[in-house]
Amino acid sequence: MIHSLFINPFIKLIDSLGATALFLFDAVIATKNVRHLFSKIFNQVFVIGAQSIFVILLIGLFTGLVLGLQAFYAMSMFEAQGMLGSLISLTLIREMGPVLTAIMVAARAGSAMTAEIGVMRISDQVDALEVMDIHPIGYMVSPRLWAALISFPLLTAIFNIIGLIGGYLSACVLLGLNAGRYMSGIESSVMLSDVTGCFLKSLVFAVIVILICCYQGYFVHTRRDSKGPVAVGNATTSAVVTSCVLILIADYVLSSFLL
Amino acid sequence: MDSLLQKTWDIRIENLSAGYKDKTIIKSMNAHIPARKITAVLGESGCGKTTLLKVFLGLIPVQNGKLYIADKDIAALSEKSFRFMRRRFGVLFQDGALLSSLNLIDNVALPLREHTKLPQKIINKAVLETLDLVGLKEAAYRYPSELSGGMRKRAGLARAIITEPPLLFYDEPTSGLDPITSMKMDQLLLDMQSYYQNMTTVLITHDMNSVKRVADHILLVKDGIAHFNGTKEDFFSSSDAYIKNFLEQQENQEQKHTLPDNPEVRKALDEWLKSQ
Numbered sequence: 001m002i003h004s005l006f007i008n009p010f011i012k013l014i015d016s017l018g019a020t021a022l023f024l025f026d027a028v029i030a031t032k033n034v035r036h037l038f039s040k041i042f043n044q045v046f047v048i049g050a051q052s053i054f055v056i057l058l059i060g061l062f063t064g065l066v067l068g069l070q071a072f073y074a075m076s077m078f079e080a081q082g083m084l085g086s087l088i089s090l091t092l093i094r095e096m097g098p099v100l101t102a103i104m105v106a107a108r109a110g111s112a113m114t115a116e117i118g119v120m121r122i123s124d125q126v127d128a129l130e131v132m133d134i135h136p137i138g139y140m141v142s143p144r145l146w147a148a149l150i151s152f153p154l155l156t157a158i159f160n161i162i163g164l165i166g167g168y169l170s171a172c173v174l175l176g177l178n179a180g181r182y183m184s185g186i187e188s189s190v191m192l193s194d195v196t197g198c199f200l201k202s203l204v205f206a207v208i209v210i211l212i213c214c215y216q217g218y219f220v221h222t223r224r225d226s227k228g229p230v231a232v233g234n235a236t237t238s239a240v241v242t243s244c245v246l247i248l249i250a251d252y253v254l255s256s257f258l259l
Numbered sequence: 260m261d262s263l264l265q266k267t268w269d270i271r272i273e274n275l276s277a278g279y280k281d282k283t284i285i286k287s288m289n290a291h292i293p294a295r296k297i298t299a300v301l302g303e304s305g306c307g308k309t310t311l312l313k314v315f316l317g318l319i320p321v322q323n324g325k326l327y328i329a330d331k332d333i334a335a336l337s338e339k340s341f342r343f344m345r346r347r348f349g350v351l352f353q354d355g356a357l358l359s360s361l362n363l364i365d366n367v368a369l370p371l372r373e374h375t376k377l378p379q380k381i382i383n384k385a386v387l388e389t390l391d392l393v394g395l396k397e398a399a400y401r402y403p404s405e406l407s408g409g410m411r412k413r414a415g416l417a418r419a420i421i422t423e424p425p426l427l428f429y430d431e432p433t434s435g436l437d438p439i440t441s442m443k444m445d446q447l448l449l450d451m452q453s454y455y456q457n458m459t460t461v462l463i464t465h466d467m468n469s470v471k472r473v474a475d476h477i478l479l480v481k482d483g484i485a486h487f488n489g490t491k492e493d494f495f496s497s498s499d500a501y502i503k504n505f506l507e508q509q510e511n512q513e514q515k516h517t518l519p520d521n522p523e524v525r526k527a528l529d530e531w532l533k534s535q
Contacts, residue, residue: 036372124352127316131345132373
């Protein structure tokens with residue numbers, strides 16, 4: 001009873017963590033043997049980064065608009081509308097920017113990654129790579145990892161800027177807050193440590209998303225719950241859900257250290 | 260590395276056992292696959308043909324015994340030497356196993372791009388020539404999802420031969436193809452063998468017509484062991500009871516099948532049709 005409830009799941013968890021860590025290690029080590037690495041990274045920056053810009057702009061803008069709207073009325077109760085710039089900028093830069101960007105990229109590019117690698121696995125394409133002496137992890141995972149480390153901080157920066165513009169539109173243009181007070185609130189409260197913390201989070205989230213999404217696709221054939229195309233579907237769902245949960249857990253842990 | 264650079268490769272199997280963690284599929288097999296010949300590996304479904312192919316390709320480790328490719332015991336090779344050896348294999352997987360995100364020209368160019376420093380212009384020229392050889396030059400910029408099964412197999416073959424491998428493996432090259440396309444595929448296989456005369460070909464197949472047309476040598480696998488290993492002529496004239504039975508079964512596959520008679524299902528289907 002104790003075994004099935006606690007010990008077995010715990011052993012399974014440790015086993016999965018170990019396998020995932022080895023997978024990350026392989027992806028990093030395999031980088032040195034990847035031919036045409038820069039062009040492969042560039043392609044992936046386009047897929048993970050450039051193709052995600054529109055959705056990041058949209059989500060960032062509406063997040064800023066809603067934050068401005070809600071915070072304006074909440075602050076009005078304490079006659080503290082002047083703090084709106086501080087509140088929106090710190091909320092966006094410290095928490096919402098990196099977290100929402102990572103979740104959106106996991107949902108958009110991460111799911112596509114799992115599905116693509118999963119299909120490659122079930123249709124012998126991974127075996128074909130191995131037989132051609134092309135390291136499958138080096139070919140499929142390493143360029144995505146480095147591309148994500150480039151793209152995530154850039155997307156997060158875009159999200160933060162567009163979010164601040166959304167907050168400005170909401171609070172200053174629509175609700176009449178003085179633009180100078182909004183801007184000075186941002187200027188006085190955002191420290192360099194907030195920005196570096198924001199980028200640190202986005203780098204950690206990048207590793208989490210790529211690791212989980214690629215791992216789920218790469219080992220889709222070992223799933224016990226399903227096989228074939230159904231397994232690819234299940235792996236995709238599992239990759240997005242696991243990534244989102246781990247992003248939130250990592251965010252809490254990182255915030256605890258950064259504050 | 261001397262024997263790895265030799266021009267003709269053969270395969271010797273000595274007391275070979277291999278399989279998966281909990282199950283041994285190949286059981287103390289002894290066989291020889293001669294150089295510069297087309298060897299067909301035959302056997303009933305589940306007898307171990309695909310496992311044997313995976314052992315040749317290094318996708319499944321040897322459990323016991325020896326596997327010599329080009330006179331090298333592959334279990335004793337260093338990782339670097341084995342990788343060098345595998346680089347010289349050409350493999351046509353069952354459905355071609357083309358990378359779905361690349362068009363044909365990029366798929367076929369992949370081994371050259373990944374392993375050589377040839378300029379792009381020369382690689383493209385070589386790829387187009389190889390695609391022309393398999394009759395796919397016109398489809399060079401199409402993606403695998405835009406091709407028929409036969410075209411995908413031919414494209415897989417183009418990728419397998421682009422490096423002029425001394426050892427070429429075909430996994431069910433005619434499965435899922437109509438008789439005319441199967442014959443074309445067989446002719447292509449024979450053309451490859453006459454074009455690359457030093458190439459040793461291993462053909463995993465169920466298609467006896469294809470075996471009759473192209474094979475020089477036969478390896479018949481029964482329950483993980485080599486039941487027959489010899490020339491095609493000896494195989495087809497063999498008086499061995501199992502071989503006779505095997506050949507008979509293959510011929511009977513083309514005979515009329517007796518369909519199951521299930522009155523309950525028929526009644527339910529009738530009711531369903533009436534309710535429409």
